[in-house]
Amino acid sequence: MSLLQIDRLRIEFALRQGTEVAVDDVSLSLEPGEILGLVGESGAGKSTVGNGVIDLVAPPGYVAGGEIRLDGRRISGLDEEAMRALRGAEIGFIFQDPMTSLNPVLTVETQLVETLLANGDIDETAAQQRAVEMLAAVGIPEPADRIKQYPHQFSGGMRQRVVIAIALAAEPKLIIADEPTTALDVSIQDQILKLIQQLCKERGVGVLLVTHDMGVIATVADRVAVMYRGRLMEEGPTRQILERPEHPYTKSLISAVPRTDVKLRRFPQVDYIDPITVNGGQMKRIDIASHWLGADRDQQLGGDAILQVRDVSLRFVTRHALLEKNRRYVQAAKAVSFDVLRGETFGLVGESGSGKSTIARIIAGLQKPGAGSIRFDGRELVGLRSRAEWLAVHRKMQMVFQNPYSSMNPRLRVGDIIAEPIRFHKLADSRAQIDAIVADLLDHVGLGAPAASRFPHEFSGGQRQRISIARALASRPKFLICDEPTSALDVSVQAQILNLLKDLQSELGLTMLFISHDLPVIRQMCDRIGVMQHGALLEVAETEQLFEQPEHPYSRDLLALMPKLEGLSLEGLELEEAGN
Secondary structure (H helix, E strand, O other): OOEEEEEEEEEEEOOOOEEEEEEEEEEEEEOOOOEEEOOOOOOOOOOHHHHHHHHOOOEEEEEEEEEEOOOOOEOOOOHHHHHHHEEEOOEEOOOOOOOOOOOOOOOOOHHHHHHHHHHHOHHHHHHHHHHHHHHOOOOOOHHHHHHOOHHHHHHHHHHHHHHHHHHHHHHOOEEEOOOOOOOOHHHHHHHHHHHHHHHHHHHHHHEEOOOOHHHHHHHHOEEEEEOOOOOEEEEEEHHHHHHOOOOOHHHHHHHHHOOOOEEEEOOOOOOOOHHHHOOOOOOOOHHHOHHHHHHHOOOOOOOOEEEEEEEEEEEEEOOOOOOHHHOOOEEEEEEEEEEOOOOOOOEEEEEOOOOOOHHHHHHOOOOOOOOOEEEOOOOEEEOOOOOHHHHHHHHEEEEEEOOOOOHOOOOOHHHHHHHHHHHHOOOOOOOOHHHHHHHHHHHOOOOOOOHOOHHHHHHOOHHHHHHHHHHHHHHOOOEEEOOOOOEEEHHHHHHHHHHHHHHHHHHOEEEEEEOOHHHHHHHOOEEEEEEEEOOOOEEEHHHHHHHHHOOOOHHHHHHHHOOOOOOOOOOOEEEEEEEE
């Protein structure tokens, strides 16, 4: 008897324009101790299937047909009280965005203990001890101290680990994991995946793993089911699907996965999609020499450094106390030094909490360093105080954030969001000129001028990231800081965004600082790479040298943990020419 049996599931959304079918006639089975990977692009319906199993489809969505059984017992159609008894105790759920499932006003301890008391025969003292053990099991350092803190005091990766600890706390028989490792670096990802595999092997837990990360699928999944636009395209053993896919969509999707073994000139893109549903269109080509965007193009590419970081240090207080000796600190940056050359893409990699995003924020002026020097385009940034001086820097230096939606005003239309830096830096003389520039930028990032009249919530994640890039380009910067710009995107949209960044860099002479925990993406995007751990920069090397012959033991360990897709064909892919 299967642990989970889904028969002809259909989920619909009742909209004013009519009924939209999100999941159409999907049938799946999951055995005890098995990991079933559910993959597909954004909007494929894979997360909706997981939500449908535990009756958490958000209104106006509803299960319109089909049957769901857990251990042979029908659970579809149960009332809310009966379903609530199943959640946590028998079915654990790991959500993609940890902040949506953590209460910001309660400590992590309160939330973990609450889960244990609600779903197990355990007293409060034992629950508190078990909670600390769960945090340690998912790799939270100093768990006895950190458990007293609130979710906002954790990094994104650490919050995801807390959510995983809560889902595993009651030892459920079925775990639905919706993008459980999206925000995690390779070392913590490896730790979490091994923990999930251990639960499957030792306790017979079944896992429905919803993800766009093919490396994760290749590492842990026993079987794979591929979805597209609500329907099941293909299902089979993992190795068979990855090495010998039958459906054209599956073949195209796998080809878009960033390579770990060779560098490509461009990312292959999924071509089995109705163009209307694609997250963005084609980039509009322009004559950059006579174009508004090219007016401040950096012509002095190569050779000198546009950014020089010297001995930058910063520490944060983790425990406040009246006496200095009783305070505790975390060293976010320890005497970090590196250069970024004009026109290159310099990558920073490392574990969650290694300090790479902290360095980016210090460079951008969003955080003041405790010590050190930062020179950008010949100007010392540390010690700048006047608003006018910082405005001059920010016009040349822009940042693309990890979560584009949180960096946009949801009440403004896209046109106004992109126009804001143009108005702020007084780069145009009239409203008509601003509107023309905004339309041109939207064309240039593949969204089209009509997108200016819409609001951010009307766009997909990939489209919102394109809007962020257009806004960053609006001040005609020389230097672009990209902080995890594609971590939440599926492989097809990721390929579009990364190709867009490559094209923009080539056309505009941009220099980029590219921060990511995704090592395959780093290999494809960067010319040189710096490896960080515990706030220290351990190694800087040319990309291919780092991936082929890393010098530092930590770099070797990090690369060894990188999920690899073996057996994929190189046919039809644009490889980097030797010496490039």
